[in-house]
Amino acid sequence: xxxxxxxxxxxxxxxxxxxxxxxxxxxxxxxxxxxxxxxxxxxxxxxxxxxxxxxxxxxxxxxxxxxxxxxxxxxxxxxxxxxxxxxxxxxxxxxxxxxxxxxxxxxxxxxxxxxxxxxxxxxxxxxxxxxxxxxxxxxxxxxxxxxxxxxxxxxxxxxxxxxxxxxxxxxxxxxxxxxxxxxxxxxxxxxxxxxxxxxxxxxxxxxxxxxxxxxxxxxxxxxxxxxxxxxxxxxxxxxxxxxxxxxxxxxxxxxxxxxxxxxxxxxxxxxxxxxxxxxxxxxxxxxxxxxxx
Amino acid sequence: xxxxxxxxxxxxxxxxxxxxxxxxxxxxxxxxxxxxxxxxxxxxxxxxxxxxxxxxxxxxxxxxxxxxxxxxxxxxxxxxxxxxxxxxxxxxxxxxxxxxxxxxxxxxxxxxxxxxxxxxxxxxxxxxxxxxxxxxxxxxxxxxxxxxxxxxxxxxxxxxxxxxxxxxxxxxxxxxxxxxxxxxxxxxxxxxxxxxxxxxxxxxxxxxxxxxxxxxxxxxxxxxxxxxxxxxxxxxxxxxxxxxxxxxxxxxxxxxxxxxxxxxxxxxxxxxxxxxxxxxxxxxxxxxxxxxxxxxxxxxxxxxx
Numbered sequence: 001x002x003x004x005x006x007x008x009x010x011x012x013x014x015x016x017x018x019x020x021x022x023x024x025x026x027x028x029x030x031x032x033x034x035x036x037x038x039x040x041x042x043x044x045x046x047x048x049x050x051x052x053x054x055x056x057x058x059x060x061x062x063x064x065x066x067x068x069x070x071x072x073x074x075x076x077x078x079x080x081x082x083x084x085x086x087x088x089x090x091x092x093x094x095x096x097x098x099x100x101x102x103x104x105x106x107x108x109x110x111x112x113x114x115x116x117x118x119x120x121x122x123x124x125x126x127x128x129x130x131x132x133x134x135x136x137x138x139x140x141x142x143x144x145x146x147x148x149x150x151x152x153x154x155x156x157x158x159x160x161x162x163x164x165x166x167x168x169x170x171x172x173x174x175x176x177x178x179x180x181x182x183x184x185x186x187x188x189x190x191x192x193x194x195x196x197x198x199x200x201x202x203x204x205x206x207x208x209x210x211x212x213x214x215x216x217x218x219x220x221x222x223x224x225x226x227x228x229x230x231x232x233x234x235x236x237x238x239x240x241x242x243x244x245x246x247x248x249x250x251x252x253x254x255x256x257x258x259x260x261x262x263x264x265x266x267x268x269x270x271x272x273x274x275x276x277x278x279x280x281x282x283x284x285x286x287x288x289x290x291x292x293x
Numbered sequence: 294x295x296x297x298x299x300x301x302x303x304x305x306x307x308x309x310x311x312x313x314x315x316x317x318x319x320x321x322x323x324x325x326x327x328x329x330x331x332x333x334x335x336x337x338x339x340x341x342x343x344x345x346x347x348x349x350x351x352x353x354x355x356x357x358x359x360x361x362x363x364x365x366x367x368x369x370x371x372x373x374x375x376x377x378x379x380x381x382x383x384x385x386x387x388x389x390x391x392x393x394x395x396x397x398x399x400x401x402x403x404x405x406x407x408x409x410x411x412x413x414x415x416x417x418x419x420x421x422x423x424x425x426x427x428x429x430x431x432x433x434x435x436x437x438x439x440x441x442x443x444x445x446x447x448x449x450x451x452x453x454x455x456x457x458x459x460x461x462x463x464x465x466x467x468x469x470x471x472x473x474x475x476x477x478x479x480x481x482x483x484x485x486x487x488x489x490x491x492x493x494x495x496x497x498x499x500x501x502x503x504x505x506x507x508x509x510x511x512x513x514x515x516x517x518x519x520x521x522x523x524x525x526x527x528x529x530x531x532x533x534x535x536x537x538x539x540x541x542x543x544x545x546x547x548x549x550x551x552x553x554x555x556x557x558x559x560x561x562x563x564x565x566x567x568x569x570x571x572x573x574x575x576x577x578x579x580x581x582x583x584x585x586x587x588x589x590x591x592x593x594x595x596x597x598x
Contacts, residue, residue, distance in 0.1 A: 053331035054338070190564055194527035197508045201522035204512040211512040216505045240592070241567045247560035251500065256553045256568070276334075276341050284552050291400050 044268050048098050051272060054279045057231030060096065061105040061246055061254075064089065066237030066262030073262075079123040084264040086131050090139070095268055097145050097179050099275070105182040105225055107245045111154060111191060125158075128185060129165040136169040146178030152224035153186035154195070182225050189247035196222040223248060229289075230254040232278055236263040253289050255281060375427065375462070378583065382428040385590040391432040392582075393495075393543035393566070394421055395558055397550055398439035407549055409575035414441065415448045418492070420578040422453060422470065423462035425490055428586055432491045432540045438556040440496035446474040449494070454481045463489065491538065500559030507533055534561050547571060547585045567592050 064085055071081025089106060096104045109124060116124075132149070141147040149169045158166065166185070199222040203209040209218070220226055230249040235242075238260035242250060250256065255278050259270055382388070396417065397407050410417050418435055425433045435442055442449070450472050453459065459482065460467050469483040474494030483489075507530065514520040536542075546566045548555065553570055555563075569585040 049326070050330045050333045050337065053327065053334045188527075188564075190531065190561060191527050193504065193561065194525065194530045197504075197511055197530060198522055198525040200508050201512050201515040201520075201525045204516050205522055209512075211509055211516050214505060214509045214512055216501045219505055219508050240569060240588070241565075242563055244564040247563045248501075251555045251558050251560040251563060253554045253556065256555070258568075273341070276337055277345075280338055280341055280345075281552055281554075285554055288401075288552075288554065288556060 044095070045098075047268070047272050048095070051275050051279075052100060054276075055282055056100045057275070057278060058101065059103040059105070059228050059230050060101055060232045060234065061107070061230055061249070062092065063107045063233070063235040063243060063245055064263040065235060065239055065243075067264060069237065070262045070264045078120055079127070081264065082124060082127055086127065088264045088266055090141075091268075092266065092271070093141055093147070093179075093181065095271055097141060097147065101179065103180045103182065103228060105152075105184060105230075105246065107187065107243070108183050108185045109153075109187070110243060110245070111157065111186055111188040112244075114157065114186075125162050129162055132165045132169040132183075136172040141179075141181075142173055142176065146176040147173065148176040148178065148180050149173045150180060150182050152182050152184045152192070154188075154191050155186065157186045184225075184245065187224070188244045189242075190244055192224045192246075193219075193248060195224065196220075220248065225249065232257065232274065234259060234274060236261055236266050253285055255285060372461075378579070379427050382583065382586060385586060387590055387592070388428060388430060388586060389544035389567075389589055390430070391434065391541050391543045391545075392425060392430045393434040393436060393546045393558075393562070395546065395548045395550065395556065396435060396437045396442070398437045398556065399441055400439065401550070407551075407571075408573055409571065409577050409581050410549065411578075414445055415452050417578060418442070418445075418449050418494075419452050419456055419458055421582070422490060422492055423456070423458040424579050424582045426459060426462040426468055428582065430586075431489070432493075434493040434495050434543060436495040436499075436558055438497050440498065442494040443475040443496055446472070446477075446494060449474070450479060450481060453492075456482075491540065495559065497557050500557060500561070503534075503559070504561065541565070545569065545585060545589045547581065549581070 067081040067085035068078045069081075070084055071078050093104060108128065113124070114121060132151075136142060136149060139147075142149070149172075151166045151170060155163055155166065196219050200209065200214055200218060204211045204214075225246065229252060230246060232255045233242075233246065233250050234257050236259050238258065240258050257274050257277075259266065259274070261267075261270060396410070396414065401407070406412070411420070414437070421433060421435060425431075453470050453472060459470065462468075467483045468489040469487075470481045471488040471491045472479055472481055472494075473491065480488065511520065511525050511529075511533075515522055515525070542562045542564060543566045546558070546563065546568050548568060548570045550556070550570070551573060555568075567589055569588050571581045572584075575581045575584075
C-alpha cells in the first residue's frame with residue numbers, strides 16, 4: 001500500500017492533502033455542510049440580536065405535535081420521530097435562552113396519550129427517562145445557563161422508574177436561577193384545574209385557608225404552572241386545537257399561533273416570525289388585558 | 294457615487310475613532326451595533342405589517358373554495374342559493390354538535406367595525422341561529438366577554454320568536470329554539486320536547502368566576518366534612534361543569550377578532566375545541582360560518598392516540 005501511494009503523481013498528492021485539510025477543518029463533516037452550519041449559526045445570532053431590540057415574551061408554551069408523522073414521512077420508526085422531536089426541543093430551548101425568554105412550557109406527554117400502543121408508550125417513557133437525566137446532567141443549558149427543570153403533570157400515573165428520573169431532574173436543578181423549563185408530562189389542563197381545587201380543599205381542611213375567601217387568584221396560584229402570564233402559545237403540525245393543554249393560561253389573552261410545520265421541522269426562522277408578529281400585536285394585547293382588569 | 298461617498302465617510306469615522314482611542318472601545322461599539330439592530334428590527338416589523346395587510350387584502354378579494362356565500366345570497370334567487378349552501382354543508386364529512394362563537398365586546402367594537410358583523414348583536418345572534426339551522430348544528434353558544442349579550446336576552450328572545458330568517462333557514466318550518474341566558478331559559482317557536490337548536494349566551498362569568506365558585510362550593514363541603522380533599526377529582530369537577538342537557542363542550546370555536554387571542558373564554562370548555570379565526574375581508578355571518586365549518590370538516594380528531 002505504501003509503495004502504491006509513493007508512485008502517485010504530485011497532483012494526486014496535492015488533491016488528497018487539500019481534501020484532508022478540508023475534512024479536518026470541518027471536523028469530519030463535508031465542508032459544504034460545515035459552511036452551511038456556520039452560516040446558519042451566524043445568521044441566527046444576528047437575528048437574535050435584531051429581535052432582542054424589541055420586547056421579548058416572558059412565557060412561551062409549545063405543543064410539540066408532528067413527531068410521528070415526521071417519522072412516517074421518512075419511513076422511520078415512530079420512536080425515531082420522538083427522538084428527532086427531542087433534538088428539536090433542545091434547539092428551541094437554546095433559542096429561547098439566547099432570546100432571553102424567562103419561562104418555556106412544553107407539552108411532552110398528555111394523559112390521554114396513555115391510550116396509544118403499549119410499545120409507543122414504553123418507548124416514550126424510556127426516552128423521557130434517558131433525556132431527563134441527560135438534560136439535568138450534561139446539557140449546556142443546565143450547566144452553563146442555569147436552566148431549572150420543573151415537571152408538571154399527574155405523577156400518580158407514572159411508573160416508579162420514570163418518577164425517579166423526574167424527581168432527579170427537578171432536584172438536580174432546583175437551585176438554578178436561569179430560564180425555567182416546565183415539561184408537561186402526564187398532563188392535562190382539566191386535571192391541572194381539578195388538582196388546584198383539590199389543593200385548595202387540602203388547605204381549607206388544614207385550616208390554612210377560609211373557603212369563603214377562595215377566588216380566581218387563589219385557584220390560579222395553585223395550578224401546576226401558575227405563572228407568569230402566558231404570552232405565546234405555539235402549536236406545530238397545522239392542527240388548530242388546544243388538546244386540553246394550558247387552557248386556563250391560554251384563555252387569558254395568550255397570543256396563539258398554529259404553525260403548519262411538523263415539530264422536528266420547526267426552524268428558528270419560524271420562531272423569529274412568531275416573535276416579530278407578537279411584538280407587532282403586543283400593544284393591542286396589552287390594551288385588552290388592561291381593559292379586563 | 295452617493296453610496297461610495299457614504300462608505301468612505303464611514304471608513305474615515307472608524308479610522309478616526311481608532312486613532313483617538315488607540316483602539317475602539319467595546320462600550321462605543323456595542324451601542325452602535327444595538328442601534329443598527331434596532332433599526333433592522335423596525336424594518337422587519339414594517340415588512341411584516343405590510344405583508345399581513347397584503348394577505349388580508351388578497352383573502353378579502355378572492356372567493357375561497359369556490360363558494361362565496363355572501364354573493365350567492367345577494368343574487369337573483371336567494372332560496373336556491375340557500376338550498377345550495379345547505380347541500381354543501383350537509384355534505385361535509387363532519388360537523389360540530391356544539392359550536393361556540395366569540396363576538397367582540399363593546400370596547401373592541403368602539404375601535405372599529407368587525408368584518409362581517411352587523412352593528413346590532415341581536416341581528417348577529419339571529420343570523421348565527423339561522424346558519425346553525427341551515428348547517429344542522431344543534432347547539433350554539435355565543436360569547437361576549439363583557440356580558441353584553443346577556444343584557445340583550447329579552448330583545449334576542451323577541452327577535453327569535455318572531456324571526457323570519459329562522460323558518461327560511463329551516464326549510465319553511467318554524468324551528469323549536471331554546472334560549473339560555475342571564476340565568477334563565479325559554480322555549481321559542483315550535484314547542485317540541487327536543488329543540489331543533491339550543492342557544493346559550495355566555496360571558497366571562499361562565500368561565501373563571503364559575504370555576505372559583507365551584508372551588509368554594511367543593512371546599513365548603515370539605516370544611517363541613519361532607520367531602521374529603523381526595524374526593525375532589527377531575528371526574529367530580531367535570532360532572533359539576535357538564536351541561537345539564539347533556540351537550541358536549543364546544544367542538545368548534547369561531548373567534549371573531551383580528552387578534553389571535555382568546556378574551557377569557559371559559560377555559561374548561563375549550564378542552565375539545567378546534568379554533569378558527571374569522572379572516573379579514575369576511576363579508577357576512579354566513580361567509581364566516583361556512584368557512585369555519587369547512588375547516589372543521591377537514592380536521593382529524595385523534596383524541597391523544
